[in-house]
Amino acid sequence: xxxxxxxxxxxxxxxxxxxxxxxxxxxxxxxxxxxxxxxxxxxxxxxxxxxxxxxxxxxxxxxxxxxxxxxxxxxxxxxxxxxxxxxxxxxxxxxxxxxxxxxxxxxxxxxxxxxxxxxxxxxxxxxxxxxxxxxxxxxxxxxxxxxxxxxxxxxxxxxxxxxxxxxxxxxxxxxxxxxxxxxxxxxxxxxxxxxxxxxxxxxxxxxxxxxxxxxxxxxxxxxxxxxxxxxxxxxxxxxxxxxxxxxxxxxxxxxxxxxxxxxxxxxxxxxxxxxxxxxxxxxxxxxxxxxxxxxxxxxxxxxxxxxxx
Amino acid sequence: xxxxxxxxxxxxxxxxxxxxxxxxxxxxxxxxxxxxxxxxxxxxxxxxxxxxxxxxxxxxxxxxxx
Numbered sequence: 001x002x003x004x005x006x007x008x009x010x011x012x013x014x015x016x017x018x019x020x021x022x023x024x025x026x027x028x029x030x031x032x033x034x035x036x037x038x039x040x041x042x043x044x045x046x047x048x049x050x051x052x053x054x055x056x057x058x059x060x061x062x063x064x065x066x067x068x069x070x071x072x073x074x075x076x077x078x079x080x081x082x083x084x085x086x087x088x089x090x091x092x093x094x095x096x097x098x099x100x101x102x103x104x105x106x107x108x109x110x111x112x113x114x115x116x117x118x119x120x121x122x123x124x125x126x127x128x129x130x131x132x133x134x135x136x137x138x139x140x141x142x143x144x145x146x147x148x149x150x151x152x153x154x155x156x157x158x159x160x161x162x163x164x165x166x167x168x169x170x171x172x173x174x175x176x177x178x179x180x181x182x183x184x185x186x187x188x189x190x191x192x193x194x195x196x197x198x199x200x201x202x203x204x205x206x207x208x209x210x211x212x213x214x215x216x217x218x219x220x221x222x223x224x225x226x227x228x229x230x231x232x233x234x235x236x237x238x239x240x241x242x243x244x245x246x247x248x249x250x251x252x253x254x255x256x257x258x259x260x261x262x263x264x265x266x267x268x269x270x271x272x273x274x275x276x277x278x279x280x281x282x283x284x285x286x287x288x289x290x291x292x293x294x295x296x297x298x299x300x301x302x303x304x305x306x307x308x309x
Numbered sequence: 310x311x312x313x314x315x316x317x318x319x320x321x322x323x324x325x326x327x328x329x330x331x332x333x334x335x336x337x338x339x340x341x342x343x344x345x346x347x348x349x350x351x352x353x354x355x356x357x358x359x360x361x362x363x364x365x366x367x368x369x370x371x372x373x374x375x
Contacts, residue, residue: 010352011355012353012354012355013353013355014355021355024353059371210371210372211343211344211371213371214369214371214372215346215353215371217371218346218348218353218369218371219353226369226370226371226373227373228373229373232373245341245343248343
């Protein structure tokens with residue numbers, strides 16, 4: 001059977017949820033149109049935005065950078081990028097190199113910032129300390145802190161991340177199963193920060209399945225760092241991801257229906273479960289925080305104690 | 310029937326008694342289809358594609374755990 005759209009013989013994907021069979025050209029243009037449509041639908045980008053892409057060099061962020069480039073080329077946005085070096089031996093170096101190459105190719109401002117430089121400890125060093133929390137817990141908090149701080153320093157008005165449909169579905173299920181209903185109220189394609197110091201975060205790929213992101217970068221011949229974080233395998237997210245992937249084999253629409261179902265209950269959840277609090281500044285680092293100390297500074301203090309033990 | 314497989318950047322020559330589909334090959338090497346992209350002679354193909362004598366099959370892992 002040929003491409004459902006143009007009739008070409010070379011079919012590279014059969015979308016099980018829609019029955020479409022597509023050739024590389026129709027697949028690529030379909031994905032690009034879908035992402036640009038979602039950007040309009042969810043009001044993710046305005047003309048004149050300075051968009052900072054959180055660019056790891058992996059497939060998601062490279063695809064995001066590739067698609068947002070079309071908006072920069074049309075003079076709608078300015079783009080820049082940041083790469084976080086967590087300090088994971090044998091893993092991060094390749095991604096940083098690829099990210100830098102893409103930024104240079106596109107002629108955009110690019111900064112590489114590391115945990116070591118800002119928090120005086122790498123993720124590998126953290127995980128070598130006695131009884132640490134899960135790696136993803138530190139990494140998530142430190143990474144968000146660094147990305148937001150760097151975005152402000154670079155004058156960004158939006159932070160674009162490469163979260164895909166699989167990531168979003170996992171977040172919904174994880175928070176629901178763990179009873180973190182307040183966290184659920186904060187999920188969605190764009191953030192609505194309570195402090196001016198938090199830059200708005202957007203997720204333009206939130207409705208693109210992870211496998212299609214992989215297919216896109218391979219079909220377009222984009223250079224990407226394909227590798228899994230050595231720490232992520234132990235995470236609860238990985239367990240949930242496995243369950244959803246297995247379910248998707250027999251139920252190919254399950255991720256879309258999870259997202260759509262969540263869209264329907266999100267406003268009700270927000271009304272009932274959003275916490276009202278005033279955002280102050282962390283007394284140590286000055287970043288916005290609901291507590292005296294932000295979580296990054298709490299972790300830093302905790303790690304200092306572990307180091308001296 | 311002989312063909313070349315590039316998996317995890319390692320290139321190997323495989324010899325089989327009958328022609329396999331991509332899906333059968335992936336089952337054989339225990340790679341779930343949803344985590345990989347397969348190229349046959351440089352073109353991305355579907356799981357039902359048949360591997361023929363002299364083909365080069367590239368298995369690109371795009372999804373890792375977590």
